[in-house]
Amino acid sequence: MEQGFVNVKGGKLYYEVEGNGAPLVLIHAGFLDSRMWDEQFRIFAKHNKVIRYDVRGFGRSSRPKEEYSDAEDLFSLLNHLKIPKATILGISNGGRIAFDFTSTHPDMVTSLLLVAPGIRGYEGSPEEDKAWDETGKLMDAQDLAIKENRIDDAVRMDLEIWAPAQDEKNRTRLLQIATENSHIHKDPPNRLQKSPQPPAFDPNASRPIGGRQRRQGNADDDQEAAFTIARVEIYSSGRRRPHRQHVKTRRVQ
Secondary structure (H helix, E strand, O other): OEEEEEEEOOEEEEEEEEOOOOEEEEEOOOOOOHHHHHHHHHHHOOOOEEEEEOOOOOOOOOOOOOOEOHHHHHHHHHHHOOOOOEEEEEEOHHHHHHHHHHHHOHHHEEEEEEEOOOOOOOOOOHHHHHHHHHHHHHHHHHHHHHHOOOHHHHHHHHHHHHOOOOOHHHHHHHHHHHHHOHHHHOOOHHHHEOOOOOOOOOOOOOOOOOOOOOOOOOOOOOOOOOEEEEEEEEEEOOOOOOEEEEEEEEEEO
């Protein structure tokens, strides 16, 4: 296994690479670090060249001291590893990074896999808003715990809100990783993170992700040059039953 650090603007990222084959990048959730992928990393590396890394402010990567871009950090990492194109898999905040990266560097993305992603520009349905009201109550309780400096409680609430469906072994493992990243509650890395504009997802825009323009022609021809319509499934897990919402986006062919 290859492991090391890559210099990025104003900091450094820790990364690991294992396996051979088509490159696959794993981007972790917003309260954990790259260790959340331990099991998948080993399995996927049997058939792929798998890259996982700690997002800026998490794990062994440096904490931001100036404005930075998660998407450009990933760009710097892939350039350092001499990987011109890869499949990008992101979960939660990692999905937001994957989507932002695809919107700015579409030619570097073979395919895009999003698991319960954060998508800038996406507006939820009334049903989703109602589900978020429930989650909001839990997050309010977490904010109070942070304000009162009950960080251990805040960390446990992260698992209750974002990863409730765990067996005891995995819950213990994730709780340890989250605890070792508990500084994010007092010093959130994303306070200095600058995302690309406009947002990657805009259902009313004529410009798909990547900035290529719609072809002129028949009004019924909704196909875009060099893009194919894909379906992204957005899942949000709750205490009772999962809610699913389908949205359309576009990915590079």
